[in-house]
Amino acid sequence: MIPKVRPKSERKKVLELYLAKKHLKSTKQRDIIFDEFFNHPGQHITVEELYEKVKKQYPKIGYATIYRTLKLFKECGLAFERNFGDGKTRYEPVKFEGEHHDHMICVGCGRIIEFENQRIEYYSREVARLNGFEVLNHKLELYGYCGSCREKKKEGANNL
Amino acid sequence: MIPKVRPKSERKKVLELYLAKKHLKSTKQRDIIFDEFFNHPGQHITVEELYEKVKKQYPKIGYATIYRTLKLFKECGLAFERNFGDGKTRYEPVKFEGEHHDHMICVGCGRIIEFENQRIEYYSREVARLNGFEVLNHKLELYGYCGSCREKKKEGANNL
DNA sequence: ATACCACCTGGAAATTATTACCATTAAGTT
DNA sequence: AACTTAATGGTAATAATTTCCAGGTGGTAT
Numbered sequence: 105m106i107p108k109v110r111p112k113s114e115r116k117k118v119l120e121l122y123l124a125k126k127h128l129k130s131t132k133q134r135d136i137i138f139d140e141f142f143n144h145p146g147q148h149i150t151v152e153e154l155y156e157k158v159k160k161q162y163p164k165i166g167y168a169t170i171y172r173t174l175k176l177f178k179e180c181g182l183a184f185e186r187n188f189g190d191g192k193t194r195y196e197p198v199k200f201e202g203e204h205h206d207h208m209i210c211v212g213c214g215r216i217i218e219f220e221n222q223r224i225e226y227y228s229r230e231v232a233r234l235n236g237f238e239v240l241n242h243k244l245e246l247y248g249y250c251g252s253c254r255e256k257k258k259e260g261a262n263n264l
Numbered sequence: 265m266i267p268k269v270r271p272k273s274e275r276k277k278v279l280e281l282y283l284a285k286k287h288l289k290s291t292k293q294r295d296i297i298f299d300e301f302f303n304h305p306g307q308h309i310t311v312e313e314l315y316e317k318v319k320k321q322y323p324k325i326g327y328a329t330i331y332r333t334l335k336l337f338k339e340c341g342l343a344f345e346r347n348f349g350d351g352k353t354r355y356e357p358v359k360f361e362g363e364h365h366d367h368m369i370c371v372g373c374g375r376i377i378e379f380e381n382q383r384i385e386y387y388s389r390e391v392a393r394l395n396g397f398e399v400l401n402h403k404l405e406l407y408g409y410c411g412s413c414r415e416k417k418k419e420g421a422n423n424l
Numbered sequence: 425a426t427a428c429c430a431c432c433t434g435g436a437a438a439t440t441a442t443t444a445c446c447a448t449t450a451a452g453t454t
Numbered sequence: 455a456a457c458t459t460a461a462t463g464g465t466a467a468t469a470a471t472t473t474c475c476a477g478g479t480g481g482t483a484t
Binding site for chain 1: 345349368370377379381383387391392395398400401402403404406407408409411414
Binding site: 167168 | 443
């Protein structure tokens with residue numbers, strides 16, 4: 105397991121290229137949001153959460169800017185939109201090769217377990233290639249019951 | 265490829281068991297929504313679309329009932345919630361074994377290509393088992409560029 | 425059957441996430 | 455420095471989903 109250290113400038117460069125290509129501007133707000141989003145953990149962050157974090161650094165930030173900036177990150181392939189069914193859209197940094205992780209979501213208690221599986225990724229790419237499709241990233245979510253919820257379930261006779 | 269014909273009563277039984285177990289009631293509205301949702305195609309149906317369809321059979325149906333019923337289907341593992349990022353939650357019948365399909369979503373033109381891959385499903389289950397997780401269903405979405413969008417892309421120098 | 429209780433329904437109001445709008449400010453270019 | 459264009463913040467507008475409630479209905483015990 106080689107620890108691929110990615111200098112943070114790599115993501116920054118992707119953004120800068122995108123901005124240049126589209127004649128968009130680089131602003132203080134975008135820098136701060138970028139930093140907060142990519143350089144501080146916070147898995148599956150909510151727009152609201154990010155807003156609160158950015159606000160500490162830059163109190164007069166507006167909600168709209170967070171929305172717009174996340175959409176921007178998404179457009180240039182740096183961020184990823186997820187939706188676990190609670191009405192809030194969540195974002196997370198797109199993982200570069202070897203960093204990608206997927207989710208197991210417990211429908212009993214809502215717990216989210218992260219995992220990563222090379223074989224699944226390999227076959228995903230394979231299927232895509234057969235369809236002339238170029239995969240940028242993917243989203244795999246397994247829904248079911250986690251260990252402790254399976255215990256609880258044993259009382260009721262429930263078979264799908 | 266054995267065509268697994270599932271009598272529609274199989275899904276109905278799942279629902280009935282669930283209702284009984286939870287002391288919920290079986291109603292005319294639920295029957296009609298069930299029928300419309302499971303026995304007529306309509307991939308990735310929207311709440312609004314389903315509402316319109318049901319309304320034809322049962323004009324005084326209310327929006328809330330559609331929402332509630334879809335949530336019910338979801339709870340008993342019969343329906344599946346998807347979100348492709350346009351602000352509308354979509355539902356589709358959960359596929360039974362061998363019927364499941366996944367999605368390739370083109371970020372260029374929005375086209376959705378469906379596919380199915382046994383190996384991916386196999387390894388998904390495998391990963392789950394290792395984590396003590398019982399998989400009810402899963403969601404796999406590959407985001408990228410479809411064939412024709414890859415062509416168009418060749419003009420601009422765009423690398424992720 | 426009847427009565428009863430719990431659940432369901434429709435309609436509309438309330439809530440909440442997200443987007444649109446606009447006047448002002450700031451980037452980047454000439 | 456002047457100018458052009460895009461970005462920002464605040465807020466209003468929009469749209470999806472949830473909640474509320476009064477009245478209706480299903481299922482069970484009697």
